[in-house]
Amino acid sequence: xxxxxxxxxxxxxxxxxxxxxxxxxxxxxxxxxxxxxxxxxxxxxxxxxxxxxxxxxxxxxxxxxxxxxxxxxxxxxxxxxxxxxxxxxxxxxxxxxxxxxxxxxxxxxxxxxxxxxxxxxxxxxxxxxxxxxxxxxxxxxxxxxxxxxxxxxxxxxxxxxxxxxxxxxxxxxxxxxxxxxxxxxxxxxxxxxxxxxxxxxxxxxxxxxxxxxxxxxxxxxxxxxxxxxxxxxxxxxxxxxxxxxxxxxxxxxxxxxxxxxxxxxxxxxxxxxxxxxxxxxxxxxxxxxxxxxxxxxxxxxxxxxxxxxxxxxxxxxxxxxxxxxxxxxxxxxxxxxxxxxxxxxxxxxxxxxxxxxxxxxxxxxxxxxxxxxxxxxx
DNA sequence: AAAACGGGGTC
DNA sequence: GACCCAGTTTT
Numbered sequence: 448x449x450x451x452x453x454x455x456x457x458x459x460x461x462x463x464x465x466x467x468x469x470x471x472x473x474x475x476x477x478x479x480x481x482x483x484x485x486x487x488x489x490x491x492x493x494x495x496x497x498x499x500x501x502x503x504x505x506x507x508x509x510x511x512x513x514x515x516x517x518x519x520x521x522x523x524x525x526x527x528x529x530x531x532x533x534x535x536x537x538x539x540x541x542x543x544x545x546x547x548x549x550x551x552x553x554x555x556x557x558x559x560x561x562x563x564x565x566x567x568x569x570x571x572x573x574x575x576x577x578x579x580x581x582x583x584x585x586x587x588x589x590x591x592x593x594x595x596x597x598x599x600x601x602x603x604x605x606x607x608x609x610x611x612x613x614x615x616x617x618x619x620x621x622x623x624x625x626x627x628x629x630x631x632x633x634x635x636x637x638x639x640x641x642x643x644x645x646x647x648x649x650x651x652x653x654x655x656x657x658x659x660x661x662x663x664x665x666x667x668x669x670x671x672x673x674x675x676x677x678x679x680x681x682x683x684x685x686x687x688x689x690x691x692x693x694x695x696x697x698x699x700x701x702x703x704x705x706x707x708x709x710x711x712x713x714x715x716x717x718x719x720x721x722x723x724x725x726x727x728x729x730x731x732x733x734x735x736x737x738x739x740x741x742x743x744x745x746x747x748x749x750x751x752x753x754x755x756x757x758x759x760x761x762x763x764x765x766x767x768x769x770x771x772x773x774x775x776x777x778x779x780x781x782x783x784x785x786x787x788x789x790x791x792x793x794x795x796x797x798x799x800x801x802x803x804x805x806x807x808x809x810x811x812x813x814x815x816x817x818x819x820x821x822x823x824x825x
Numbered sequence: 826a827a828a829a830c831g832g833g834g835t836c
Numbered sequence: 837g838a839c840c841c842a843g844t845t846t847t
Contacts (some may be wrong), residue, residue, distance in 0.1 A: 481842080482842065482843095483842095483843090484842090485841085485842040485843095486841090486842070486843045486844075487830090487831080487832090487840085487841055487842090487843060487844095488831085488832080488833085488841065488842085489832095489833070489834065489840095489841055489842095490841090490842075491834085492832080492833065492834085492841090493842090524831090524832080525831080525832075526830085526831025526832040526833085527830055527831055527832085527843085527844090528830085528831075529829090529830060529844080529845080530830090530843085530844080533844080533845085560844095560845095561843095561844065561845090562844085563843060563844045563845085564843090564844090565842075565843060565844085566842090566843075566844085569842070581842080583841090583842045583843075584840070584841060584842075584843085585841085585842065586842085601826085601827095602826090603826085626842095627842085630842055631842095633842090634841090634842080639835095639836095639839070639840065639841090640835080640836060640839085641836085667839080667840085670838080670839075670840090671827090671828085672838095700829095700830080700831095701830095701831085702830090771831095771832095772831095772832090773829095773830075773831055773832080774829085774830070774831065774832085775828070775829060775830065775831095776829095776830095813831075813832090814831075814832065814833095815831090
């Protein structure tokens with residue numbers, strides 16, 4: 448009986464739910480922030496970011512009034528920075544269009560940037576007590592097992608089936624808690640590896656458990672290995688105390704964040720060939736290399752990286768090497784040091800900052816940039 | 826349907 | 837090293 452399972456889920460949730468900060472509020476804006484932060488990110492990772500973010504931006508109006516730079520600064524280290532930019536834009540839209548109130552209408556929420564089917568349903572059910580289903584990774588696993596959905600995750604028919612099942616289950620009292628119970632079960636009991644079926648409130652109605660298929664479900668989607676990319680990054684210092692030249696790209700990797708100048712190169716740099724600084728100093732090469740196969744290597748690449756963004760500097764020596772793995776790229780980066788006269792002034796996408804400023808909480812850089820600075824400046 | 830988009834925990 | 841996490845947008 449679906450009603451029995453539903454009641455069992457809610458009772459289990461009441462007894463076992465974790466005390467998470469966003470479970471202490473019904474503020475749709477705060478719920479929204481938590482849902483965006485939790486996308487593809489573990490709850491334990493999110494908690495400190497959530498506290499800092501809500502402390503600085505307690506209301507939609509205050510977030511809407513902030514600069515994107517500051518918003519990204521508070522997001523720095525969390526990853527998937529586009530989430531922060533879309534949340535910022537979405538909240539601005541809510542302030543401009545809906546008087547600062549997150550819309551109770553599902554269709555209106557779905558129209559907001561960064562709000563997809565999952566987030567719309569989470570806000571709707573948790574903040575507005577609406578019978579809106581959600582399917583995240585946890586719910587997908589729970590439902591795929593319970594109902595023996597054996598088609599691969601991500602396939603259209605699979606998604607359709609899972610959303611149907613979630614839609615049936617959410618109907619009834621406490622839809623928000625029901626949705627959270629499904630997620631909580633997936634996160635703490637119906638886990639990918641070593642699920643604790645003994646402690647599952649719906650074990651009796653689980654098809655996979657009855658069939659001995661728990662470990663075989665769900666069928667994961669194929670995962671591609673990150674593409675290997677070689678690059679050269681340049682830490683160009685200027686003045687005393689030394690500041691480091693930083694650039695910011697709108698659409699590049701780490702869009703909106705500050706980074707050091709970098710270019711993709713064709714091949715790994717042979718460190719044996721990276722000798723002491725030569726007399727060729729002030730290179731300003733204008734050739735941009737669209738295809739990495741045509742890209743320069745080593746010192747030439749360092750010149751190119753600086754020239755591309757208008758920083759005039761004398762390239763010194765290779766100062767380190769950094770690897771950084773993302774979900775879709777595996778970056779292998781030679782880090783070069785350079786000493787700059789100065790950069791172009793007046794460009795919004797170029798600035799210099801001290802090591803301390805960049806390292807401070809609230810500065811909008813990726814982990815990669817921090818690694819690169821560590822490699823170059825010790 | 827596939828790729829882009831971060832970073833980290835866990836087995 | 838593989839897998840996957842309270843996903844959405846773009847191609």
